[in-house]
Amino acid sequence: MNTSPIAFLKGHGTENDFVIVPDPDNALDLSASAVARLCDRRAGIGGDGLLHVVRSAAHPEARAMAGEAEWFMDYRNGDGSIAEMCGNGVRVFAGYLERAGLVDEGDLAVATRGGIKKVHIAKGGEITVSMGRALLPEAGVTVSVDGRSWPARNVNMGNPHAVAFVADLEHAGELRSVPPFSPAEVYPDGVNIEFVVDRGPAHVAMRVHERGAGETRSCGTGACAVAVAAARRDGVDPAVTGTPATYTVDLPGGTLVITEYPDGEIEMTGSAVIVAEGVIDPALLTV
Numbered sequence: 001m002n003t004s005p006i007a008f009l010k011g012h013g014t015e016n017d018f019v020i021v022p023d024p025d026n027a028l029d030l031s032a033s034a035v036a037r038l039c040d041r042r043a044g045i046g047g048d049g050l051l052h053v054v055r056s057a058a059h060p061e062a063r064a065m066a067g068e069a070e071w072f073m074d075y076r077n078g079d080g081s082i083a084e085m086c087g088n089g090v091r092v093f094a095g096y097l098e099r100a101g102l103v104d105e106g107d108l109a110v111a112t113r114g115g116i117k118k119v120h121i122a123k124g125g126e127i128t129v130s131m132g133r134a135l136l137p138e139a140g141v142t143v144s145v146d147g148r149s150w151p152a153r154n155v156n157m158g159n160p161h162a163v164a165f166v167a168d169l170e171h172a173g174e175l176r177s178v179p180p181f182s183p184a185e186v187y188p189d190g191v192n193i194e195f196v197v198d199r200g201p202a203h204v205a206m207r208v209h210e211r212g213a214g215e216t217r218s219c220g221t222g223a224c225a226v227a228v229a230a231a232r233r234d235g236v237d238p239a240v241t242g243t244p245a246t247y248t249v250d251l252p253g254g255t256l257v258i259t260e261y262p263d264g265e266i267e268m269t270g271s272a273v274i275v276a277e278g279v280i281d282p283a284l285l286t287v
Helices: 032-039 087-099 220-233 282-286
Strands: 006-013 016-022 049-055 071-077 106-112 115-121 127-133 141-145 148-156 160-165 192-200 203-210 245-251 254-260 265-270 273-280
Touching (some): 006 087, 016 032, 032 049, 032 071, 032 282, 049 087, 087 106, 087 115, 087 127, 087 265, 127 220, 141 160, 160 220, 220 245, 220 265, 273 282
Parallel strands (some): 203 245
Antiparallel strands (some): 049 071, 106 115, 141 148, 192 203, 254 265
């Protein structure tokens, strides 16, 4: 058993926060229970998830991507479960690599379980991540809160979203529980629900209930879904106009800038902040 202290950092992207564990050679055994303990805000370090930083060549799930991406984001949810991707997490992952001197400013490829993600680290710290394309299923739902109801646009960013435009973000209610929606069969596996208000031309603000988590301070795929829904509501489709569409999206934890290109590719730009670093008692990994 490893008895040496284990280095960690803590970072966030628009207040979506993560424990960062550098482990280039994939030497650590991070069980689901150990990750959950590290992410526990009372018994551990605290975070929405954990970023395990591994060289692609050293991880069996990423070895095939090593020729294109040196680094693999072995992302874990806060409950210890494994996840394919996290948009805010990729920004923080790239920010850590640059801070540690492992990569330079400019373009970077990051291997994830959701494939290789293109990242650009700008001078000054802003980081842009390629988020893929949105699907717009025809079936939508009606979302209801405290006697009010709104139609919600169905947007899929690799995970499902229902985007409702409202007059006041307070109308979303407490968002700890899932806002009722119908027909339920549109989202048989649950859905992330965004409530959106206008702030100005191509500028919106949102709150989100993330399935399985309640209201969160930031959701990268949710911000992308909101930008696409807002563009279509405004009669803007880059595939038709041939011109990129950019929307500013304010979240409780900060601001993201979302650009959709004529080929459908969506980019998300925002900050990545490292707030602390230290060492973990290795006993925490044995739980």
